[in-house]
Amino acid sequence: MISPDLTNQFLAIVDSARWLDKKEQLFCYAYDAFVEESMPDAVIFPETTEEVSQILALASAHQLPVTARGAGTSVCGAPVPARHGLVICFSQMDRIIEINTKDRYIIVEPGVVNADVQAALAPDKFFFPPDPGSMDMSTIGGNIAQNAGGPRCLKYGVTLDYILGLEVVLASGKIITFGSKNIKDVTGYKLAALFCGSEGTLGLVTRAILKVVPLPETVKTIMATFNDLDDTATAVTDIIGSGILPAAMELMDQLTLNAIEDKAGLGLDRDAAGTLLIEVDGVAEACDKQIRQISQKLHANHAVHIQEAESAADRERLWTARRSAYGVFAKLAPDIISEDVTVPVSRVPEMVRRIIQITDKYKLKVGVLAHAGDGNMHPMIPADKSNAEEWERVMAAFDEIFRAAADLDGTLSGEHGIGLAKAKFLPLVMNQDTINFMKTIKQAVDPDGILNPGKFV
Amino acid sequence: MTAPPIQNCGKCGLCLSVCPVYQVLKQEQASPRARLQLIKAFEKKDLDASPLLKDLVSQCLMCGACKVVCPSGINHYGKFMDMREQLARSLPEPPAIRSLVYLLAKEYRLRMGAGLARFGQRLTPKFLADKYRIGNIPVHRFPTMNAAPFRQTLPDVIPARGIRRGRVIYFVGCATQYLFGDTGQATVDILSHLGYEVVVPKGLTCCGIPMMFHGARDRAALNMAANLTAMADAFDNGPCDAVIVDCTTCGAALKDEYPGLMDTLNRRPDPALSGRLDILPPDIHTRIAGKTRDILSFVHEHQTHLEMRPDLSPNKVIYHAPCHTRNSFNTAGTVTDLLATLPCFDYIPVRDTAACCGGGGTFFYEYPEIAAKMMAGKLCHARDADAQYWLTDCPVCRINLHGSLSEQDRLTVVHPVTLISRGLDA
Structure with missing residues (x-):
C-alpha cells in the first residue's frame, strides 16, 4: 500500500493522468507474457530523466519496491512486480x-x-x-x-x-x-x-x-527439408562449423511444420521430419557463393529438398511459416510455455534428441523450434494450466530440459532472460561464489534492494 | 474432429502493436490484452462491475484488429461484446447512446427520428449550429438527411442493364437509408450496369451492430430476426449470386455476427424471439453469411464488365480503409487495387491509409480526445496529398472524416462507388 501522503508526493512529480492506483487499472500491470502474476500498488509514467530521478529518490526514501516496465512483452516475468510497490512504465517516454x-x-x-x-x-x-x-x-x-x-x-x-x-x-x-x-x-x-x-x-x-x-544490399533465403531430424540438426552444426555464417538459421520439426501447414496452407512439405530456414545477406556475389556452400553441406547431410525463395513474396511466405509457429502452437491447447535453453552449436543434435526423449517421457506434445545456428532452442509445449497433473508434468519436463542443457555445456536462457521463470535453476550453470558476486554488485548499486526485488538476484 | 480447445490469452502483447487506442494512449489498461485480463478478473469475481471497469472495457473501437493478429485465435470481439452486455445490466449506457440504440431498434422510430432531424436541421439557427459539437465534429459538418428514406425511392426489383449476368440482394443499411442516399444510388447503378438484377427486400432494418456493441444483444437479435425474415424470401426465390453491402460493418453483422448470435440463441433460447427465428428457412443465416459481399470487392471481381466513359478525366483520390474492411472482410488491398486500376481514379497512396480515424461507431462521441489524436496524423497526410476526394466505404468514417475537415479543405468525402457510377458509360 502506498499512503495518501506518499501518493501526493508522487503526484507532485507527474500529473494525475500519469499515475494509476485503482484496482481495475492495477490488474493490467500484474503480468507480462510469462505465466505468473503479481499486482503493483501503483503505476507511474515518467516522461523525462529528471522525473525518473525524482521518482526513484522518493521510492528509495520510503523503501518502496520499484519495477520497470516497457510494453510488458517479456517472457520470463521480468516486469512483474513480485514484491508489489511501484511500477515505472516507460511507454510514454518514447522520443x-x-x-x-x-x-x-x-x-x-x-x-x-x-x-x-x-x-x-x-x-x-x-x-x-x-x-x-x-x-x-x-x-x-x-x-x-x-x-x-x-x-x-x-x-x-x-x-x-x-x-x-x-x-x-x-x-x-x-x-x-x-x-x-x-x-x-x-x-x-x-x-x-x-x-x-x-x-x-x-x-x-x-x-x-x-x-x-x-542494410545489406542482398538477402537470399532457402528452405531445406530432411527425412530425419537428427540429420537436420547435424546439418546446422556442419554448416556453422565449416565457417559459414548465415544471417539466420531456423530449425522446425515435423509437428511444428504440420501445425503451421494446417493453419496457413503455405505449401510446406508435411512429410519432412526436419526443416531449416536459412538466410544469408551481404554483397550479391558473396551471397551466391554462400548459398552454394550451404547447399553442398545440406546435400551432404541428406537434405531431400532445397528451395530458394524466388521473389520477395516467396521469401515472405517462408518467413511467415517460421513466424507463425508460435501462434499455431498456441492454438493446440489453452496455454503454451516456451523456453529458450541454449547450447554450443555442436551440441544441437544431442539437445534436440534430449528434448524429444524428455517430453516423450512426460507424455507431452512438443514443438521443436530453434534459432539453431546459435544453439538457441525454443521447445514449445502446449498444455492446459488448469489441469494440475498435466501442468506438473510440464514443469518436470522443463526442469529436465534445463538440466540437459547444463549437462551439454549450455545455458538456461539465450535471449528470454531469467526473471521469475528460471531463478531457481541458476545453480545449474553458476557456482555459489558467482551468484554471490552478482549479489555483491546488487548490494553496492541498490543497497536497499528496491529495484525489481524478488527476482534472480 | 474434436472441438478446438478454449484458448487463454498468452499475454504475448502482439495486440498492442495493432490497437489504435493503445497506440494513442500508450498505457496498458487501454490494450486488448488488458481488457481480456479485466474480463477474466470480473468472471472470477476479483473485480465488481464499476464505472471505471465499464470505461476501460468501453474504451475500444471494436475494430477487430486484435482478433486478426492474435496468435492464440482469441475472439476478442465476442468476449468484449459479452462483457459490454453484462456491464450494461448494472451500469446503463449514457442517455445519448441509449436513445440511439432505442431509435435503431425499430425502423419506424428511426424513420420518425430522421424526419424530425431533417425538420430540426432546417430550423436550427445557423449561429447555434456553428457553435455546437458532437464529439469533435461541429454540428454543421454533420451530414444532412436524405430527402426521403433511400429504400422508398426504389422499386422492389431493379432490372439488369445489358447482358443479364445474375441476381443479387442489396442489404441497404441505416446510413444509406437515411444519410447517404448517394452511396445507395451509385451501388444500384453499378450493379445493374454490371448485368445484375438487384433485389431490395422490404422490411430491412438496422443490422444490429450498434445494439450489440452497447450491450443490447437482445434487441440486436430482434433486428437479426427481422432482417433474415426480410431477406429469406428473396434469397430462396431464385438464384442469388451475392448479398451486397455498401458498408462493411453491416457486412460483418451478416457474415460473422448473425451466425454467432444464432449459435448463442440455439444454446440459450430467448423467449422474446419465439415464433421469429423458428419460422425461418433452415440455415438461412449461414447461407446468407456465405454470400455476403462488399460492393467494392464485387466490383473488383467483375471489373472486366465495367464499361467506363472513354472521355473520363480521373479524379485525384486518397483512401481511408475502415476497420471492418480491413479486419472483417480483409479487402483493403482489393479496394486499393481497384482504385489503382479504374480509369475514374488517380489514386494517391497515403502512408496511414489503414490507420484508424477514431470514428468507431459512437467512439468519436464517447471519447473525443482519443479520437482527435487518432485523426490528427491522418488529417495532415490527407491535406498534404492534395487530392480532390477522400474515399471511404464506411458511413461512420465518412461522417468523422468530413466532420474533421473544415470549409478551407477542398477535399470531398464520398464512398468510392459514387465516383465509379459517375464514370459509367451510359
Missing part, C-alpha cells in the same frame, strides 16, 4: 532524440518501440539488428534490460553488442552516463554490460545511444 547514420548511431528514450527504430532508420537504409519476436511492440528499454536477441543475432550479435552508451538512473535517484557516440571506447569499465541484461535490478535506462548498421 527518438537523434538519428545519425553518418556516425552510425541513433539516440532514443527507453519507451521507443523496436519497430519504430527500424522504421526511423529505413529511409537511410540502416537498421538496428536485434529482432526479438516482440519487435513490433517491445521497447528499446525492455530490449536492453533483457539483452534481447532474435533470429538475425546469429550473424549480427545481440542487444548488448549495439549499445554505445547509456544514461541510467540508480536506485538513489542519481543519474549516471557512460559510453559515448564512438564505436571504440575503452574509457573505464564497460558498464553497458552491467546494466544490459540486469532486468531492471541495478538501474533504470533513461536514454540509449545505439549502434546501427547499413
